[in-house]
Amino acid sequence: MxxxxxxxxxxxxxxxxxxxxxxxEDGTVNRAALPAILNPEDLNALxxxxxxxxxxxxxxxxxxxxxxxxxxxxxxxLYRGADRVILLTDRATAGSDTLATSYALECAVEHxxxxxxxxxxxxxxxxxxxGDTAQVGPQVAEKLGLPQITYAEAIQxxxxxxxxxxxALPLGTEVVQxxxxxxxxxxGSANTPRPPSVRRVMxxxxxxxxxxLDALLTxxxxxxxxxxxxxxxxxxxxxxxxxxxxxxxxxxxxVGLAGSPTKVLKIHSVVLASEGSQTFxxxxxxxxxxxxxxxxxxxx
Amino acid sequence: MYSEAETIMTDNxxxxxxxxxxxxxxxxxxxxxxxxxxxxxxxxxxxxAALLLGHQIAQWADPVIAHGADVVFLADHPExxxxxxxxxxxxxxxxxxxxxxxxxxxxxxxxxxxxxxxxASAVRAGLTxxxxxxxxxxxxxxxxxxxxxxxxxxxxxxxxxxxxxxxPKMHPQMATVREGVMRLRAPDPSRQxxxxxxxxxxxxxxxxxxxxxxxxxxxxxxxxxxxxxxAGGMGVGSAEGFDLLHELAEVLGGxxxxxxxxxxxxxxxxxxxxxxxxxxxxxxxxxACGISGAVQHRAGMDQSSKIIAINTDPHAPIFDIAHYxxxxxxxxxxxxxxxxxxxxxx
Numbered sequence: 001m002x003x004x005x006x007x008x009x010x011x012x013x014x015x016x017x018x019x020x021x022x023x024x025e026d027g028t029v030n031r032a033a034l035p036a037i038l039n040p041e042d043l044n045a046l047x048x049x050x051x052x053x054x055x056x057x058x059x060x061x062x063x064x065x066x067x068x069x070x071x072x073x074x075x076x077x078l079y080r081g082a083d084r085v086i087l088l089t090d091r092a093t094a095g096s097d098t099l100a101t102s103y104a105l106e107c108a109v110e111h112x113x114x115x116x117x118x119x120x121x122x123x124x125x126x127x128x129x130x131g132d133t134a135q136v137g138p139q140v141a142e143k144l145g146l147p148q149i150t151y152a153e154a155i156q157x158x159x160x161x162x163x164x165x166x167x168a169l170p171l172g173t174e175v176v177q178x179x180x181x182x183x184x185x186x187x188g189s190a191n192t193p194r195p196p197s198v199r200r201v202m203x204x205x206x207x208x209x210x211x212x213l214d215a216l217l218t219x220x221x222x223x224x225x226x227x228x229x230x231x232x233x234x235x236x237x238x239x240x241x242x243x244x245x246x247x248x249x250x251x252x253x254x255v256g257l258a259g260s261p262t263k264v265l266k267i268h269s270v271v272l273a274s275e276g277s278q279t280f281x282x283x284x285x286x287x288x289x290x291x292x293x294x295x296x297x298x299x300x
Numbered sequence: 301m302y303s304e305a306e307t308i309m310t311d312n313x314x315x316x317x318x319x320x321x322x323x324x325x326x327x328x329x330x331x332x333x334x335x336x337x338x339x340x341x342x343x344x345x346x347x348x349a350a351l352l353l354g355h356q357i358a359q360w361a362d363p364v365i366a367h368g369a370d371v372v373f374l375a376d377h378p379e380x381x382x383x384x385x386x387x388x389x390x391x392x393x394x395x396x397x398x399x400x401x402x403x404x405x406x407x408x409x410x411x412x413x414x415x416x417x418x419x420a421s422a423v424r425a426g427l428t429x430x431x432x433x434x435x436x437x438x439x440x441x442x443x444x445x446x447x448x449x450x451x452x453x454x455x456x457x458x459x460x461x462x463x464x465x466x467x468p469k470m471h472p473q474m475a476t477v478r479e480g481v482m483r484l485r486a487p488d489p490s491r492q493x494x495x496x497x498x499x500x501x502x503x504x505x506x507x508x509x510x511x512x513x514x515x516x517x518x519x520x521x522x523x524x525x526x527x528x529x530x531a532g533g534m535g536v537g538s539a540e541g542f543d544l545l546h547e548l549a550e551v552l553g554g555x556x557x558x559x560x561x562x563x564x565x566x567x568x569x570x571x572x573x574x575x576x577x578x579x580x581x582x583x584x585x586x587x588a589c590g591i592s593g594a595v596q597h598r599a600g601m602d603q604s605s606k607i608i609a610i611n612t613d614p615h616a617p618i619f620d621i622a623h624y625x626x627x628x629x630x631x632x633x634x635x636x637x638x639x640x641x642x643x644x645x646x
Contacts, residue, residue, distance in 0.1 A: 133429035138417035150414045172516035178509045261426030261470035282628030288640040
């Protein structure tokens with residue numbers, strides 16, 4: 001049996017590598033200075049899906065919801081082995097919280113199933129590094145009526161419509177058996193994602209959404225006109241599918257800000273500052289003074 | 301999977317807590333949450349209900365009431381013996397649809413973070429993950445004031461911002477709360493509460509997942525309850541380098557922790573990791589040794605009452621939040637502190 005796999009990915013700012021350059025003078029983070037990357041645990045999810053395909057056959061479709069520039073992470077997925085990639089983008093979905101996002105992804109997966117047949121396995125990263133909520137995977141599973149296996153670390157076996165998965169918990173492991181279709185959220189310790197293959201980078205570097213044709217024409221002026229470029233891309237399967245909210249039949253009242261029950265009341269940036277700090281010499285007398293003060297203040 | 305839900309808006313002020321069991325005991329975070337729920341319910345003139353799911357668990361009703369619950373919904377069923385998402389979600393969703401609570405809180409544990417989004421999606425409620433504080437307040441929007449909402453306060457964006465989230469229109473207002481951030485209140489054994497047995501009705505699909513095996517190590521360190529923490533980062537240099545930290549921790553009656561970098565480098569085990577992806581601590585004294593102070597680390601320790609930073613780099617960000625700064629080599633500083641403390645004590 002071969003397996004129809006879908007991987008849900010997200011483009012995120014690289015919050016894990018905030019360097020001095022990304023810090024503003026007031027001590028807050030300059031988000032614009034952070035590179036946008038494919039969320040790290042989504043790469044582990046993609047790798048797990050690709051391993052299923054390698055072993056059993058089938059296809060791996062990667063789906064993301066985001067602004068037009070999120071096509072960058074879809075090319076990244078193509079370089080690493082995805083068969084097909086889809087960008088769900090629509091201004092109406094901007095500002096979606098996890099509930100609205102999972103609804104849109106539910107609609108997209110159902111729309112995809114209508115095209116490619118029933119989906120057997122959905123893979124997500126456990127959580128995204130910008131929000132760290134770990135909510136979208138379980139919420140998509142609920143909306144699609146599928147069982148969820150969170151913290152998936154390894155597929156121990158896959159036979160017909162039964163999967164056995166090892167889950168990594170902070171203080172141990174659990175092995176569960178579940179019928180397909182189901183949704184897995186994958187942890188970072190699951191595998192080492194394969195790097196982009198040179199062959200695939202060559203093959204897919206021109207893969208583009210309709211939004212990117214102008215930029216591509218500037219880069220490759222020899223095509224002359226958009227039509228010529230479009231037919232070139234179409235002949236080689238390099239057109240990245242783009243869907244909007246209407247394409248997937250999403251109820252406008254359930255996506256974007258309108259469909260998001262959570263509202264941000266306020267945000268404050270963490271400013272690094274400590275008031276009344278004291279410096280002590282790294283010497284016998286300096287540190288004896290520190291200990292005296294701590295004991296005096298009942299800290300020790 | 302569940303019948304299509306309309307969104308819920310409720311007039312009551314019931315504050316619900318999912319009470320989790322861990323290895324045959326009540327999870328500390330659930331007891332912390334019962335205390336917080338009590339405080340929120342008192343501010344709202346409402347009530348606290350606990351969801352207690354499992355098998356042969358009736359003995360937990362009394363301690364749950366003593367920690368603040370007015371009502372305990374007790375679902376005792378063999379299919380609930382081990383935590384599994386779908387049977388637990390079924391019970392919680394059915395109870396929420398029947399009683400329409402105003403607020404529903406869960407611990408941000410692996411179980412809470414698995415269950416909460418499933419339930420929130422089914423009842424179409426807003427959910428905020430990993431809150432570090434909860435308050436009651438108003439929401440003003442387009443000239444309209446919604447009173448007495450739950451302020452769900454959490455770090456986001458790698459700990460670089462603190463966001464306050466509200467769910468004005470769709471109830472229950474759901475949040476998971478990090479372990480160790482709410483103060484554990486002393487139980488009051490004289491408190492009275494009602495136990496309401498719940499008979500679960502599972503659908504076919506709820507019971508399809510089987511747990512084949514489960515191996516759990518008990519934590520050997522308890523960072524959350526340590527009043528003094530001696531933490532090491534890359535500057536410690538090696539696993540052996542941590543011996544000095546253990547020595548200081550022992551003298552001061554504290555625990556040893558590590559930054560993610562030190563854990564990744566193999567200097568210390570993962571169970572000692574403090575920070576965004578580790579444990580959140582707020583000891584009376586946090587001694588950061590050779591830790592540069594990345595935001596991810598600070599997110600897990602910046603609530604410490606007092607912070608000592610020891611680092612050879614005078615520009616290390618950890619100094620920005622330290623109360624006591626020592627610029628220099630920890631290999632000299634720690635023995636000096638050990639000696640000074642012994643002399644002071646003797």
